[in-house]
Amino acid sequence: MHPWPIDIPFASGTSLKLQAFGEDLLFERINASRLTYTFGKPESKRLVAVADKATIIRFLPTLGERALLFFPETKFLCPAGLELRTIFPLPVHLHIGVGTPTDVRLIEDLAPPTTTRALYGPVDSGIICTSVRARTASSITDYLNSHTDEGTKVPEFHFGSKLPNDDPSVAEPSDATNAGTTNASNKIRFNQLIAYATITIINTTNEPLEVSKIMIPYNALSLYQTNSYLLCNEIQMRLLSRLEAEITPGDCPDPKAKPVDQGQGRFAVVDRRPHIFAYAYRSKTGLDYGF
Amino acid sequence: MDFIDTKLQAFSKSLEGMTSWEALSPYLIALLTLIIGYLIGRSLAKAAGSIVRQSGSAHGALLTQKIVLYVVFTIAVIFALANLGLKVSGLLATAGIFTVALGFAAQTSVSNVISGFFLFFDRPFSIGDTVKIDTTLGTVLSIDLLSTRIRTFDNLMVRIPNEGLLKSTIINYTLYNVRRVEIPISVAFGSDLQHVREIIIGIMNNHKLILDEPAPAVIFDMMTDSGINLLVRAWTERADYITARSELTMGIHNVLVESGITIPFPQRIVHLEQTGPWRVETYQTDAPAEPVARKGVHIKATSGIQALQDTMGKPE
Numbered sequence: 001m002h003p004w005p006i007d008i009p010f011a012s013g014t015s016l017k018l019q020a021f022g023e024d025l026l027f028e029r030i031n032a033s034r035l036t037y038t039f040g041k042p043e044s045k046r047l048v049a050v051a052d053k054a055t056i057i058r059f060l061p062t063l064g065e066r067a068l069l070f071f072p073e074t075k076f077l078c079p080a081g082l083e084l085r086t087i088f089p090l091p092v093h094l095h096i097g098v099g100t101p102t103d104v105r106l107i108e109d110l111a112p113p114t115t116t117r118a119l120y121g122p123v124d125s126g127i128i129c130t131s132v133r134a135r136t137a138s139s140i141t142d143y144l145n146s147h148t149d150e151g152t153k154v155p156e157f158h159f160g161s162k163l164p165n166d167d168p169s170v171a172e173p174s175d176a177t178n179a180g181t182t183n184a185s186n187k188i189r190f191n192q193l194i195a196y197a198t199i200t201i202i203n204t205t206n207e208p209l210e211v212s213k214i215m216i217p218y219n220a221l222s223l224y225q226t227n228s229y230l231l232c233n234e235i236q237m238r239l240l241s242r243l244e245a246e247i248t249p250g251d252c253p254d255p256k257a258k259p260v261d262q263g264q265g266r267f268a269v270v271d272r273r274p275h276i277f278a279y280a281y282r283s284k285t286g287l288d289y290g291f
Numbered sequence: 292m293d294f295i296d297t298k299l300q301a302f303s304k305s306l307e308g309m310t311s312w313e314a315l316s317p318y319l320i321a322l323l324t325l326i327i328g329y330l331i332g333r334s335l336a337k338a339a340g341s342i343v344r345q346s347g348s349a350h351g352a353l354l355t356q357k358i359v360l361y362v363v364f365t366i367a368v369i370f371a372l373a374n375l376g377l378k379v380s381g382l383l384a385t386a387g388i389f390t391v392a393l394g395f396a397a398q399t400s401v402s403n404v405i406s407g408f409f410l411f412f413d414r415p416f417s418i419g420d421t422v423k424i425d426t427t428l429g430t431v432l433s434i435d436l437l438s439t440r441i442r443t444f445d446n447l448m449v450r451i452p453n454e455g456l457l458k459s460t461i462i463n464y465t466l467y468n469v470r471r472v473e474i475p476i477s478v479a480f481g482s483d484l485q486h487v488r489e490i491i492i493g494i495m496n497n498h499k500l501i502l503d504e505p506a507p508a509v510i511f512d513m514m515t516d517s518g519i520n521l522l523v524r525a526w527t528e529r530a531d532y533i534t535a536r537s538e539l540t541m542g543i544h545n546v547l548v549e550s551g552i553t554i555p556f557p558q559r560i561v562h563l564e565q566t567g568p569w570r571v572e573t574y575q576t577d578a579p580a581e582p583v584a585r586k587g588v589h590i591k592a593t594s595g596i597q598a599l600q601d602t603m604g605k606p607e
Contacts, residue, residue: 113499117502
């Protein structure tokens with residue numbers, strides 16, 4: 001896996017054709033200060049102003065700018081006093097910028113097509129979150145082994161040009177259909193657009209409790225990368241009662257994983273303060289559903 | 292002639308007296324006081340308005356601006372009148388009587404001003420909100436002391452007196468971030484209701500604008516003359532409401548048609564209690580004739596009811 005962020009040289013007069021989330025992503029540098037950017041249909045073409053000195057297009061994985069509301073496809077049942085550890089996949093946004101290695105300006109933040117939104121809290125005061133519905137597994141290996149169809153669900157992300165300083169050991173064979181400005185082709189695997197988050201649920205009450213949703217505040221997660229995939233820092237969820245839980249961000253479960261550089265040596269700062277959230281708030285607003 | 296000369300000299304002297312600095316200066320100072328008072332009032336009003344606007348209330352800022360401007364300008368007027376030699380205390384005393392007279396004359400305006408103050412504290416909406424006041428739907432442009440201005444979505448400006456507004460039913464569409472989309476539909480009797488529910492929920496779960504939480508719902512509402520009524524309910528962000536509703540309606544219609552589920556229309560079945568056979572006469576005609584003419588062929592039923600029987604296939 002190529003380390004993030006990925007910088008692709010983009011000189012004046014050249015073009016770059018990629019594929020992201022099943023759609024064509026085309027960049028054409030018209031001159032030193034202008035480029036056109038097309039994602040998907042040709043009608044979506046946009047003219048973008050860039051600095052004359054801009055030399056690269058940068059791709060970064062991000063978790064978006066909203067809190068996450070995770071709905072496991074299989075609900076968790078945690079007996080009293082016990083803990084349940086599981087991993088779940090988070091779709092990663094693709095942050096696209098243009099500039100120099102030390103000064104990149106954002107063009108677009110491409111959200112994965114599989115994500116939707118959900119409201120956390122009552123309808124009059126809740127907050128809109130990124131909704132994640134996913135199956136869980138006991139480990140990343142188990143998840144990858146049991147979800148062989150994932151590649152067909154979310155398309156792979158292809159780079160048509162040769163990546164700078166790429167590790168040839170992970171490069172895919174040349175793919176003529178995805179050829180860009182050069183003949184060489186590198187394919188960024190699907191799992192690079194998924195980050196695996198580990199969550200530990202601890203039941204501190206005296207009764208078995210069921211968890212059907214987990215709210216993870218914005219800034220509670222940060223991205224790390226290993227040689228194979230993206231990871232998030234661990235989340236600990238302590239069930240305090242039938243209604244409330246406490247979320248505490250922890251460290252990355254893989255000590256060898258490196259934080260993803262957000263560009264210019266900046267790394268996402270995790271807010272490690274515990275956060276109380278009501279995971280059974282729906283019962284308070286039941287009338288809103290029926291009437 | 293002497294008389295005219297004397298009069299002209301007197302007039303000339305009085306004219307000199309009127310145009311002298313001593314005579315004009317009080318008027319000029321009063322005028323200057325008014326101008327300076329207005330300018331200071333406007334500046335202070337702007338400053339006060341911007342301070343209030345920082346707290347996020349455009350309505351409060353507008354009201355503060357106007358109050359500060361009127362107060363400062365009123366003080367400037369009082370100073371100007373005092374400079375002209377008018378006794379302000381006497382003026383204020385007569386103002387009481389004047390106010391009573393004015394109150395009768397400007398009853399509606401005063402009522403609107405008071406209503407404007409109530410609106411300010413009640414805050415049912417703010418500038419920029421989308422509201423429906425009785426039958427007027429639009430965006431609030433301004434909330435003044437006397438009236439509130441609404442720009443409707445067909446681009447008309449509607450001025451609503453504050454008094455009337457206070458008595459009206461107000462619906463604010465922009466207060467909350469999410470709205471519920473409700474689409475009433477109907478399916479024919481005999482439809483597989485579980486299947487209907489599943490496909491509609493599937494449409495909503497796969498729609499990007501529909502929120503996963505609160506979860507979409509399909510409620511089987513009632514059985515009517517024509518079919519079974521359903522209420523499809525889903526939540527969406529306020530800004531996406533119209534799009535979500537339109538796309539959802541289209542999506543549900545398409546999926547019902549694709550699945551072969553009949554969407555019924557109002558219909559009435561009439562059972563005719565005629566035991567004997569129907570006698571139908573047909574004959575050729577050149578001109579249209581009563582009661583029914585279609586393609587030159589007339590059909591006449593003789594069972595007590597006149598009816599067109601060309602498609603029903605009743606036995607003769």
